[in-house]
Amino acid sequence: MSAAMTRQQVLDLYFMEARSRLIDIAAFLDRVDRGSGDGDFRLDAFREALKELGAGNPTRAEKVLLALSDPTVEPVDRAPGKGAVGAWSGRG
Numbered sequence: 001m002s003a004a005m006t007r008q009q010v011l012d013l014y015f016m017e018a019r020s021r022l023i024d025i026a027a028f029l030d031r032v033d034r035g036s037g038d039g040d041f042r043l044d045a046f047r048e049a050l051k052e053l054g055a056g057n058p059t060r061a062e063k064v065l066l067a068l069s070d071p072t073v074e075p076v077d078r079a080p081g082k083g084a085v086g087a088w089s090g091r092g
Contacts (some may be wrong), residue, residue, distance in 0.1 A: 025050075045087035 005013070032043060049067040052060050070088040080089075 041089045042085060042087040 032039065045068050049064040052063040052067055055063070057063055068087045
């Protein structure tokens with residue numbers, strides 16, 4: 001069984017990838033903000049998930065996933081659309 005990595009090892013191994021993803025998210029939000037019209041439930045869920053990143057909670061990955069997920073447990077008779085949209089609309 002291997003020992004857990006140190007923070008320095010994690011930074012050395014994963015920082016550049018995380019940096020790139022963070023820049024991608026910033027660019028996405030810039031494009032959304034430059035767009036006209038209103039956002040929808042996906043943007044609301046995305047912004048809620050972003051709040052979880054800064055909260056410093058050691059389970060932030062779980063909290064981000066939950067901010068984007070359907071919390072219902074009952075199955076639906078029929079899916080509301082043709083495919084997944086990445087966030088829960090708040091409608092069952």
